[in-house]
């Protein structure tokens with residue numbers, strides 16, 4: 001595996017294997033019944049995927065076990081490792097309704113998703129925890145660009161120089177469009193605080209109706225502990241040459257506030273001052289930016 005360099009697509013840095021296949025992604029046509037799960041990387045994508053899959057299968061974990069999360073919910077823009085088929089090709093082989101995962105900022109989502117009024121669920125996570133999680137992921141995922149030292153990584157995050165671009169633009173882009181495009185916008189911290197409430201919100205948004213008992217089962221099956229041990233959800237099928245588990249596992253910690261273990265007080269102050277500037281035009285109710 002080689003670490004892919006970043007190439008800008010319409011000003012957003014994407015891994016070169018995505019940038020080189022951009023036309024096939026941009027012209028992808030989903031079915032109106034398809035569900036889009038959009039996130040900035042490491043905001044809780046896999047967690048949301050598990051919840052949605054279980055909701056669609058009435059909490060039947062066996063029914064979800066036909067394939068791991070990554071297969072039953074293909075990653076729209078993936079084209080790696082080179083030997084596997086692309087996300088677009090995989091989707092074309094599946095019958096709708098499909099769950100489609102993307103990290104693309106809203107302006108790069110293929111326009112047919114909006115033309116077809118596909119349901120879209122966006123998960124956002126507070127900036128500092130999202131950054132910490134992305135740092136570890138860039139250390140362990142051998143296809144992502146080199147993260148370099150922690151201090152420099154914080155600056156790269158602030159400048160939007162990571163794969164899929166600026167966290168600030170990402171969370172703001174979906175936030176400002178959410179009413180117009182009927183996007184369900186949820187927060188990682190709310191899922192941690194009250195998973196049942198957030199699962200019920202997703203259920204209602206998808207026009208599904210499952211019993212209280214099934215909701216309880218989904219809460220249990222999608223706890224961090226259970227997902228960490230579930231080979232269908234924890235990406236343990238990915239070769240270690242690709243996801244280096246000696247650095248950390250994909251299901252790393254799953255907590256709110258882990259940033260306090262990584263940012264120095266000076267880094268935190270500098271980050272907060274920049275955050276105020278970058279977020280001054282919106283009022284997104286992130287919690288725990290202590």
Ligand code: A3P
Nearest residue numbers: 042043044045046047133223224251252253254
């Ligand atoms: P950490 O690195 O902070 O542990 P994504 O799926 O978007 O790549 O996000 C991965 C992050 O979500 C990781 O964060 C992972 O541990 C966390 N995560 C995954 N499933 C979770 C769950 N059921 N509960 C809490 N956190 C979860």
